[in-house]
Amino acid sequence: MTQPPGPTLPEELLLLALDPRRGRPYCRNRFLEYAMAGAALAELELQGRITEQRGEIQVVNPLEPADPVLAALLRSLPAPGKGRSGVTTRGWVRDAGRPAADMCLESLVQRGVLIQETRRFLGLLPYHRHPAGPQSYAGPVRERFAAAERAGLPDHRSRALAALVAAAGLDPHVPGAGLSSRSAMRSLIHERWPAHAVYRNVRQDKSDASGRRAAGGAPMNTGSGS
16 A cells, blocks of 8 residues: 555644654653544544544444554544444553554554664663654644634644643643644544544543552653653
């Protein structure tokens, strides 16, 4: 399969989420993974391939998209007309987050958009950083997002991306996001079902971490390697 022109929503989200110099995400790894899965759903919805009904993802057009990452994720959803029920949006986002992030990172590294650097925590545990590569288009992605913010997020794509940014807690780190625009982005979370599923998983993780701390357990791992 050939790569379609222009970045997909998962790619745009990932490039907004990573510090281009240090290669670290601006939010917790797990939150970014949820957002990557949500971005894949948002892209597939914009392409007319899926919809949501009563909290479940429904495939309405199983024709595989040109992007191999999106194609693989679409294959993980129940095909229409096979007597299989849909999967819950929240559950799929939780389960597909890491595969979605890993596949997208691998694709961008292979194309030179990102570089993968392997480091070791305390000299023992390996982890990765993903700074901008020689073919990076992170700058144009951030400029387009800032321009869409200034224009009031005028189209479905920019609103879907803004909702995902807010759901993952990335809104303080995107270009041009003042208090008013951050508030506007957060208001979109409940209007966009992929972002709402991301938000619910993020909120659940935060609640679980708070419960562990209250019980005297260990805090949630907030390592920032992807």
